[in-house]
Amino acid sequence: MSTILAARGVNKNFGAITAAADINAAIELDSVVGLIGANGAGKTTFINMITGYIKPDSGGIHYEGRDITALAPREITRLGILRSFQIPQLYGSLSVHENMLTALGIMLHNAGRGGFFSLSRARQNVPGHDAPAEEVAERILERFGLMEYRNRNTQVLPGGVRKLLDIALTLAARPRVLLLDEPTSGISAEEKFGIMEMVMKAMKAEGVTVIFVEHDMEVVSRFAGRVLAFYDGRIIADGRPDAVLGDPDVRRYVVGEPHGQDERAPRA
Amino acid sequence: MKRDRMLFLLGAALAAVIAGGPLLPQWALFILTIAFAQGLVALGLMLLLRAGLVSFGQALYYCIGAYTAGGLGRAFGVSDVFLQMIAGAAMAALVAFVLGFLLAKYRGIFFGLLSLALSMILYGLIVKSEALGSTDGLNVARSTLFGVRPAADWVRYAVAVAAAFAGLGAATLVHLFLKTPLGRLAPAIKDNEIRVEYMGASVRYAIHVQYVIAATLAGVGGALAATTVGHIDPEMAYWTTSGEFIFIAILAGTGSVLAPFLGALLFGAIHGLAYDLSPHTWQMSLGTALLLVIVFLPEGLWSLFVRRRTA
Numbered sequence: 253m254s255t256i257l258a259a260r261g262v263n264k265n266f267g268a269i270t271a272a273a274d275i276n277a278a279i280e281l282d283s284v285v286g287l288i289g290a291n292g293a294g295k296t297t298f299i300n301m302i303t304g305y306i307k308p309d310s311g312g313i314h315y316e317g318r319d320i321t322a323l324a325p326r327e328i329t330r331l332g333i334l335r336s337f338q339i340p341q342l343y344g345s346l347s348v349h350e351n352m353l354t355a356l357g358i359m360l361h362n363a364g365r366g367g368f369f370s371l372s373r374a375r376q377n378v379p380g381h382d383a384p385a386e387e388v389a390e391r392i393l394e395r396f397g398l399m400e401y402r403n404r405n406t407q408v409l410p411g412g413v414r415k416l417l418d419i420a421l422t423l424a425a426r427p428r429v430l431l432l433d434e435p436t437s438g439i440s441a442e443e444k445f446g447i448m449e450m451v452m453k454a455m456k457a458e459g460v461t462v463i464f465v466e467h468d469m470e471v472v473s474r475f476a477g478r479v480l481a482f483y484d485g486r487i488i489a490d491g492r493p494d495a496v497l498g499d500p501d502v503r504r505y506v507v508g509e510p511h512g513q514d515e516r517a518p519r520a
Numbered sequence: 521m522k523r524d525r526m527l528f529l530l531g532a533a534l535a536a537v538i539a540g541g542p543l544l545p546q547w548a549l550f551i552l553t554i555a556f557a558q559g560l561v562a563l564g565l566m567l568l569l570r571a572g573l574v575s576f577g578q579a580l581y582y583c584i585g586a587y588t589a590g591g592l593g594r595a596f597g598v599s600d601v602f603l604q605m606i607a608g609a610a611m612a613a614l615v616a617f618v619l620g621f622l623l624a625k626y627r628g629i630f631f632g633l634l635s636l637a638l639s640m641i642l643y644g645l646i647v648k649s650e651a652l653g654s655t656d657g658l659n660v661a662r663s664t665l666f667g668v669r670p671a672a673d674w675v676r677y678a679v680a681v682a683a684a685f686a687g688l689g690a691a692t693l694v695h696l697f698l699k700t701p702l703g704r705l706a707p708a709i710k711d712n713e714i715r716v717e718y719m720g721a722s723v724r725y726a727i728h729v730q731y732v733i734a735a736t737l738a739g740v741g742g743a744l745a746a747t748t749v750g751h752i753d754p755e756m757a758y759w760t761t762s763g764e765f766i767f768i769a770i771l772a773g774t775g776s777v778l779a780p781f782l783g784a785l786l787f788g789a790i791h792g793l794a795y796d797l798s799p800h801t802w803q804m805s806l807g808t809a810l811l812l813v814i815v816f817l818p819e820g821l822w823s824l825f826v827r828r829r830t831a
Contacts, residue, residue, distance in 0.1 A: 303718070329720035341718070343711035354708045358721040361701035425719060 262311035286476030332428035340418035355424035380426035556683035559781035560741035564734030572710030577635030583757035585742025612739025657753025773820015
């Protein structure tokens with residue numbers, strides 16, 4: 253398998269706090285990677301450095317062999333690395349459908365040079381898709397089971413639906429790598445698996461490499477093909493979910509199991 | 521494909537001015553032309569408002585447009601209304617392009633006050649400049665149209681028709697612009713800049729473009745006002761002038777590109793009426809009118825029409 257994304261010797265400190273200490277990780281194409289770790293372990297910093305929001309003090313992020321460390325978030329987005337947010341970032345005054353059209357409109361805008369010259373593009377196929385925006389929007393909403401909320405304002409949507417839309421919007425940009433920041437946080441236990449199932453199925457169909465931050469170990473072991481465990485800005489374990497979740501250090505520092513009770517199964 | 525009702529309305533408004541203009545008295549033509557001039561500025565403000573930005577300094581570009589038009593007459597003897605509007609627009613666009621790099625970085629109150637500060641700098645410069653007429657201002661030569669000097673009775677009508685072409689033409693272009701991907705981005709920027717950036721668009725670029733468009737419209741409006749009034753003075757850059765434009769923009773709402781012109785017309789009517797009825801308290805009447813609009817029509821004048829349609 254080939255590497256699509258790699259962090260090489262990445263370091264980041266916020267004052268006295270170490271958010272990343274010599275992080276090295278190569279993410280393989282088409283893989284699903286789970287990031288686990290206690291709050292403050294460096295998971296979100298890792299995601300923020302990949303998406304360009306935070307710049308590492310040293311080391312670099314490489315995407316398809318290209319150093320993207322210095323690029324701005326929107327430039328990284330244009331290369332095909334998208335992200336979702338722990339707190340969904342939606343357009344509050346717009347409907348679900350309009351949110352999707354806006355996302356697709358940005359793809360049209362990015363492809364043209366903006367302004368009047370892109371007027372004729374409104375009815376053209378969205379770059380990366382084989383249909384005009386209206387049609388692509390319906391397709392994506394359908395795929396995420398959002399059609400029944402189509403004309404609802406996003407401010408009045410249930411939490412789970414907001415999360416789904418937040419992730420669905422990224423599909424407008426035809427991502428190659430998708431970073432999900434706690435996709436199931438704030439979602440009821442019954443809904444979690446259904447939502448993850450839907451998201452993972454859609455991403456697999458699109459051939460998207462997925463990296464997700466997750467606190468629920470059941471979700472991690474079910475959906476991740478590989479797990480990176482963070483502690484104190486370092487990766488303390490990296491491998492298959494069963495191996496990582498069974499690692500004594502992970503059980504102690506990440507899963508939060510009291511010392512000396514290693515024989516108990518990791519807390520879900 | 522649904523026919524675009526707005527384009528029809530804009531065309532009808534233009535036809536109404538051309539056909540109805542000769543029937544109007546001179547003072548009404550004057551009010552109409554000034555409404556087009558101010559409506560152009562408010563149209564630009566509407567673009568910025570859609571993106572969540574309130575400029576307290578659109579008078580900067582109004583004044584630049586006016587002085588460019590006036591200067592063109594004094595320096596080169598150009599009194600053609602269209603040439604003056606084009607020059608005013610170009611100069612305003614140029615200045616906005618440069619200042620836009622600075623302003624596109626700011627939001628909220630900082631954007632508002634910075635734009636106000638810039639307009640007050642221009643005001644200060646003109647007041648201190650003898651060459652620009654200082655506080656007295658300058659007279660602007662009587663308007664001509666394509667090299668023709670209309671008879672004295674027809675100047676107001678000719679300028680009003682030119683204003684209608686400029687105003688409604690600009691409204692048409694803005695209406696089309698709002699359908700482009702870039703035009704559609706404004707409400708998204710107002711809602712959530714983070715998401716816009718993480719979808720790969722540059723918020724600063726989008727704001728910069730809309731800022732330049734808004735300034736260009738204000739430049740046209742200023743040139744139009746200069747040739748209509750026949751006089752320009754630094755008050756055109758003063759913050760109270762910017763305030764009037766915001767007044768009109770709020771009166772109009774962001775629902776339609778035609779609304780700013782109706783807003784400006786209504787503003788002119790309230791202003792004129794209030795002044796006639798009570799010259800010493802006309803500001804109070806204006807204030808009351810604005811209060812009523814904000815309380816009862818928070819979406820602006822245009823919501824009257826929209827509500828009736830959906831009812």
